[in-house]
Amino acid sequence: MFDPGVPPAHLENTIMVLQTGGLAHARNALAAGALQVLLADSALTDISLVRSAVAEFGAARVGAWLPVKRMEVDWSLDTQSNGDFKCMVPSNPQARWEVLRSDMQRTGTEAGAWIEKLARLDVTAVLVSVDMQDDRDLDLCAGLIERFGSLLWFSPLGVANADLAAWVEFGQVSRLVLPEGAVGDAGAERLVARLGSPRPAVELAA
Numbered sequence: 001m002f003d004p005g006v007p008p009a010h011l012e013n014t015i016m017v018l019q020t021g022g023l024a025h026a027r028n029a030l031a032a033g034a035l036q037v038l039l040a041d042s043a044l045t046d047i048s049l050v051r052s053a054v055a056e057f058g059a060a061r062v063g064a065w066l067p068v069k070r071m072e073v074d075w076s077l078d079t080q081s082n083g084d085f086k087c088m089v090p091s092n093p094q095a096r097w098e099v100l101r102s103d104m105q106r107t108g109t110e111a112g113a114w115i116e117k118l119a120r121l122d123v124t125a126v127l128v129s130v131d132m133q134d135d136r137d138l139d140l141c142a143g144l145i146e147r148f149g150s151l152l153w154f155s156p157l158g159v160a161n162a163d164l165a166a167w168v169e170f171g172q173v174s175r176l177v178l179p180e181g182a183v184g185d186a187g188a189e190r191l192v193a194r195l196g197s198p199r200p201a202v203e204l205a206a
Helices: 023-031 041-045 048-057 111-120 135-151 164-169 182-195
Strands: 015-018 036-039 062-070 075-078 087-090 097-100 106-110 126-130 152-156 175-177 203-205
Touching (some): 015 023, 015 062, 023 036, 023 048, 036 048, 048 062, 097 111, 126 135, 164 175, 164 182
Parallel strands (some): 015 036, 062 126
Antiparallel strands (some): 075 087
């Protein structure tokens, strides 16, 4: 569940996403019974917050939420590498994901590098929210899973009818978080219809 600002009195069996909250918000959520807190903007501002949270609450109760989007490509004129030619050079020759703030503003932080920093601090879950548009996104997804494995969970960022079966088949996703209610139920039904059931490699969490 996303932090409503003032956490409910009882949060048993809940994982709380703290879009903007810091250590005090995490402390309140865990005291109310949350199983785990996922830090977001506050960790991007000061990664030492993650270290402090792990030290105070334990690694099993601390994770991170990463909304991500494909990095934009800017082109510039290269006049230095070859005096006889002028070449247009892309800023990001390889597709990469960029971490967003909770208000969906770009940060310039590359997702893989950020996840690696979080992993070194012993967080036990990173929820990546993304709208995969094409094969490049699926390749990026598979690459992150190859690097970080069971640390990663994935969820759609904004597209309600995401092709989750492609995420599983080609992006190698094995842990999905779906929204509660009709939208999540419809996504799970489409996934089961495409891949069959049971599918031990896929975990569905509402």
